[in-house]
Amino acid sequence: MYEDSDLLVVDKAAGMVVHPAPGNWTGTLVNALMGRGSELAEGGGPDRAGLVHRLDKETSGLLIVAKSDIAHQRLSAAIAARRVIRRYAVMAWGHLAADTLSVDQPIARDPRDRKRMAIVSTGKNARTDFRRLARFASVDLLRAHLYTGRTHQIRVHLSSVGHPVVGDDVYGGGGGRRLAALPAKRHFLHAAWLQFHHPVSGEQLDFRSPLPDDLHRSLAALGESPELYADPDPLTTFGFYNFPA
DSSP states (O other), X not given: OEEOSSEEXXXXXXXXXXSOBTTBSSSSHHHHHHHTTOOOOSTTOGGGTTBSSOOOTTOEEEEEEESSHXXXXXXXXXXXXXXXXXXXXXXXXXXXXXXXXXXXXXXXXXXXXXXXXXXXTTSBOOEEEEEEEEEOSXXXXXXXXXXXXXXXXXXXXXXXXXXXXXXXXXXXXXXXXXXXXXXXXXXXXXXXXXXXXXXXXXXXXXXXXXXXXXXXHHHHHHTTOHHHHHOSOHHHHTTTTTSOO
């Protein structure tokens, strides 16, 4: 979506792993960027070249990649200082008790299953704010605002309050996949809005990614309204970009 000599912003597709790791040494976003000849910052190490934050494999949407070391250092500091605004569109099973919810619970590896994350008292601090955009028969459409960026943070936080992400097989939201009209393994989580200052020029940057087609179809199915699929920009329709932080 954007590229200059210091950084690029990618709209990642669901199903793509961000960086090489056991079981996924090839076909990752980092592999693709290196394969196209992009110079990437070395600060993240060879397997995570240029990365200042990540998205889960089945989460789609906006991701910043640093091309210069100075951009990597400044962007990493900006994320740590919560100056990079990251907002996600997410569908959760059930209904929140109120239109807004803040979950401030520490996250760490699940001591009973090292492939999962969990709320753990000794974990790293993690906070996510949620705002309901629409209430349908069996689900809520939410906007999630990340204050921290722990692994699986939104998914763990929503599961912890009894409203797992639709389609999330790992954290209890995988049932009803046919009702949700989602493909296998896909969960309804999309990094739709990204705001930050350019690490070198200081320019304010604002990027918005519309719902990909699979989530657009799911929204129409869960909302029981074919008209929603005809809407070219349902996030704008539901006020995703209008509410305050």
